[in-house]
Amino acid sequence: MRLSADGRRLLILSVTGLLAAAACGVPAAPTRPPPVASASAGLDARCIDLQARGAGGCPPASLPTEPIAVRNGTGGAVDDATVQAMGRAYLRTHALYDWAVRQPAGDAFLLGGAIAPAEVARTNVFRTEAKAFAEARAAGGSLRVEPLTTRAITLVEVPPALRDAAGRDGLGAGGYAWVDDQAGPALVTLLGPGGPRELLRIPPGEPHPILVFGQVREDPDLGVIWYIGGEYGCLGSAQVRPVCGLKTSASDV
Numbered sequence: 001m002r003l004s005a006d007g008r009r010l011l012i013l014s015v016t017g018l019l020a021a022a023a024c025g026v027p028a029a030p031t032r033p034p035p036v037a038s039a040s041a042g043l044d045a046r047c048i049d050l051q052a053r054g055a056g057g058c059p060p061a062s063l064p065t066e067p068i069a070v071r072n073g074t075g076g077a078v079d080d081a082t083v084q085a086m087g088r089a090y091l092r093t094h095a096l097y098d099w100a101v102r103q104p105a106g107d108a109f110l111l112g113g114a115i116a117p118a119e120v121a122r123t124n125v126f127r128t129e130a131k132a133f134a135e136a137r138a139a140g141g142s143l144r145v146e147p148l149t150t151r152a153i154t155l156v157e158v159p160p161a162l163r164d165a166a167g168r169d170g171l172g173a174g175g176y177a178w179v180d181d182q183a184g185p186a187l188v189t190l191l192g193p194g195g196p197r198e199l200l201r202i203p204p205g206e207p208h209p210i211l212v213f214g215q216v217r218e219d220p221d222l223g224v225i226w227y228i229g230g231e232y233g234c235l236g237s238a239q240v241r242p243v244c245g246l247k248t249s250a251s252d253v
């Protein structure tokens with residue numbers, strides 16, 4: 001669902017909370033995007049609280065989640081019931097992302113710290129979204145986002161060496177992360193005064209899996225979510241590929 005940090009693909013959508021112990025998780029643009037309008041006109045206490053937190057928008061209290069398969073790739077280190085509960089948290093964040101990118105100023109919510117630390121959101125997780133929304137505003141237009149399809153999510157253990165590497169990159173990686181198995185088609189279009197212009201197109205079936213760090217968080221305004229600590233593309237390095245369950249490629253040397 002997300003636009004990837006490397007700018008080549010869309011991701012779905014990526015915490016302290018109910019399952020943090022099991023998860024072993026992690027504890028700006030040139031112009032500030034305008035706040036996203038509340039679905040309930042900002043009149044209820046939840047929206048007021050989100051506004052006070054600087055979250056940049058108020059999503060509906062109830063958002064449908066997609067029927068995506070949740071798989072346990074921990075080899076029994078985490079029991080299936082816990083993995084399913086953690087998966088529901090991830091899919092809640094997935095739904096929040098999907099809502100945000102369909103708002104006129106959805107980057108205000110994405111960068112506001114509600115589902116990822118603001119700095120990590122700006123520099124890693126939602127870097128490309130921020131650029132696309134800023135480009136649309138500069139052109140006096142808007143974005144239309146048709147995201148990738150997530151086919152399944154799998155909870156996997158994160159090796160200490162990769163956790164350390166993520167930490168050096170300023171990301172929050174705990175003991176477990178989600179492999180989000182995404183694939184095309186996907187399309188991002190700028191709708192401006194001069195007519196529509198494609199910013200990104202992914203062909204059908206093209207794979208773009210990602211490894212999403214974070215932890216479960218029980219948010220008083222958003223519900224139980226997967227609070228994203230950062231992400232890596234699964235196809236980009238020999239260190240990440242095996243964690244995602246992929247064989248090392250000759251190009252990864």
